[in-house]
Amino acid sequence: MFAVLLLDPDMVVREANPAAEDLLHRSARRLVGERLLDVIGLDDERVAHRLGDADARLTVRGMVMRCGERAMQVNVTVSPLATHPGWRVMTFSEVGQGELGDEGRDETTLRAPSILAHEIKNPLAAIRGAGQLVARKLDEKDRPLAAMISAEVDRIARLVDRMQRLGSERADPVEPTNLHEAIRSAIATVRAAGGGGVELVEEFDPSLPPVLASRDALEQVLINLVTNARDACAGGEEPRVVIRTRFVSGLVSNLKLGRAIRLPIEVTVSDNGPGVDPSLRDHVFEPFVTSKSSGQGLGLALVRKLVRDMDGRIGHQRDERAGLTHFRIHLPLAREEGEPA
Numbered sequence: 013m014f015a016v017l018l019l020d021p022d023m024v025v026r027e028a029n030p031a032a033e034d035l036l037h038r039s040a041r042r043l044v045g046e047r048l049l050d051v052i053g054l055d056d057e058r059v060a061h062r063l064g065d066a067d068a069r070l071t072v073r074g075m076v077m078r079c080g081e082r083a084m085q086v087n088v089t090v091s092p093l094a095t096h097p098g099w100r101v102m103t104f105s106e107v108g109q110g111e112l113g114d115e116g117r118d119e120t121t122l123r124a125p126s127i128l129a130h131e132i133k134n135p136l137a138a139i140r141g142a143g144q145l146v147a148r149k150l151d152e153k154d155r156p157l158a159a160m161i162s163a164e165v166d167r168i169a170r171l172v173d174r175m176q177r178l179g180s181e182r183a184d185p186v187e188p189t190n191l192h193e194a195i196r197s198a199i200a201t202v203r204a205a206g207g208g209g210v211e212l213v214e215e216f217d218p219s220l221p222p223v224l225a226s227r228d229a230l231e232q233v234l235i236n237l238v239t240n241a242r243d244a245c246a247g248g249e250e251p252r253v254v255i256r257t258r259f260v261s262g263l264v265s266n267l268k269l270g271r272a273i274r275l276p277i278e279v280t281v282s283d284n285g286p287g288v289d290p291s292l293r294d295h296v297f298e299p300f301v302t303s304k305s306s307g308q309g310l311g312l313a314l315v316r317k318l319v320r321d322m323d324g325r326i327g328h329q330r331d332e333r334a335g336l337t338h339f340r341i342h343l344p345l346a347r348e349e350g351e352p353a
């Protein structure tokens with residue numbers, strides 16, 4: 013049960029549901045008319061600051077909220093009311109003990125996309141069939157467009173399959189994969205979806221050996237990262253996304269079956285946008301975390317799951333001086349040195 017507060021443009025509580033009364037230990041009568049920040053205290057200055065922006069849509073997970081003497085950890089959403097400028101609906105749910113573990117949290121929150129996935133597959137089959145029919149009527153020069161419909165529908169269908177398995181332990185099988193081919197197709201897909209005037213630049217180390225990965229998963233990871241990077245810088249001056257690959261020796265490793273495996277293949281997607289919103293910085297890889305009005309907040313959750321399935325690592329950094337945001341993946345080699353060919 014979600015606690016819900018209706019806030020007016022002055023951030024005064026106008027309505028509170030019973031769950032909000034329970035959570036805040038106050039009757040609705042004693043909540044209504046109070047200023048929100050007199051009722052609850054937010055330790056996170058940046059969230060408090062974001063709340064000052066009446067148009068901001070906000071999702072924060074695991075935020076510490078004080079209420080009188082009590083401190084609790086809550087998931088919070090804030091949504092503007094389209095019909096009433098300045099008014100907002102705020103929901104809270106306390107983070108339960110069972111939910112605190114990182115893995116457990118994924119399980120519960122990912123059931124919704126699994127249901128959605130089910131609903132997507134039938135229309136996809138119809139789109140694919142219609143695409144094939146249309147292709148027959150097209151001129152030779154327009155056929156590649158129809159081929160793209162089929163290819164993309166197939167990719168989405170596979171993605172949907174994966175979403176259904178997001179909560180499960182199963183991983184796509186990995187095999188020696190050409191990293192640069194995967195990156196190029198990902199870039200082509202993002203371009204076809206409308207680049208938004210953003211320059212997409214490849215900086216590849218052509219001598220890189222094959223990576224141990226699932227081709228589909230890798231492509232999906234890159235599409236998601238490049239799309240986010242494009243979204244992030246699209247509004248700015250000379251928007252630019254750079255996809256860089258390089259070999260990094262030593263250091264980065266992962267443990268599997270008690271054995272360290274090295275992750276020397278590095279892919280970095282960098283953009284010159286403003287960077288990840290500070291209130292989201294530690295949460296971007298969690299499902300349903302988004303700062304976009306039409307975002308689903310599933311892109312990076314899927315990226316994290318797919319990268320982990322490939323025994324890889326993902327992280328993000330901000331280089332304030334250079335004005336760049338980096339999302340960086342590390343992956344294993346197809347073959348460790350010393351292993352037979």
Ligand SMILES: Nc1ncnc2c1ncn2[C@@H]1O[C@H](COP(=O)(O)OP(=O)(O)O)[C@@H](O)[C@H]1O
Nearest residue numbers: 240241244287288302303307308309310311312
């Ligand atoms: N390159 C980036 N620069 C700034 N913010 C980013 C970047 N990539 C991701 N984010 C933030 O992470 C959020 C979650 O991303 P994602 O999981 O792909 O969901 P969505 O793109 O649907 O919002 C985005 O809404 C955005 O706030």
Ligand SMILES: [Mg+2]
Nearest residue numbers: 236240311312
């Ligand atoms: Mg995204």
